Amino acid sequence: MVTYHPGVDDDRVFRALADPTRRHLLDRLFERDGRTLTELESELEMTRFGVMKHLRVLEDAGLVVTRREGREKHHFLNPVPIRLIHDRWIDKYTEHRVAALADLKSELEEAG
């Protein structure tokens, strides 16, 4: 199904994930979820505006969901779009091959 609705568009998710800063932000939220902009900003060598811009892209892709608690806005990692991409792209074509390659990589790296 082709759709361009925000949050249901695979392209947005792939584009959002195609940037190292945005992946870094997701990793930070994976470690500890529900952070404020100030907390996220303190860990990045980037202006507040820059971090906001990246968070907006992640939010538009549905990868980050914000919730207000009082005056504070908390950012949560939403893993569901990644799950959908996994179901759509990984399961269907390549799971066994990817698993074999991942095993090979870890075996080689452990051996080295």
Added chain:
Amino acid sequence: MTTMTAQATQVYSIFIRATAEQVWDAITNPEFTQKYFYGSRIESSFQPGAPYLGLSGDRSETLVDGEVLEASPPSKLVTTWRALYDPDTAKEPHTRVSWEIQPAGDGIVQLTVVHDGLEDAPKTAESVAGGWSYVLSGLKTVLETGAPLAG
């Protein structure tokens, strides 16, 4: 690979091509939940104070128990939640699950699940962390294609 630490609040959100009423039915009708919720039947009268139970397909086992805190069809359901399917999570206190259904235009709704109160339930937090993505992805598939999930 960083390991997941238990989070006090977890948020999961998905866009579904369906009406709010269809999504409400999908989360409150046991025949429907059985198609995507690990085969479990969600049974409740959905009145505040009523029990909220997740039963095995043959109803012989209670997998999840809780109580309805708020039910505002078709937009919001809040229940307490304790996972009994694992002896470790069964020992933990009840947590809280909120389902929010919001129209998002163009025949699409946004379903958001907030699982909180997990501060004193680290095993539950760990156990549900991957599970909600699976459940919501399955719910979307069943609603949009009508097909029950394999396995």
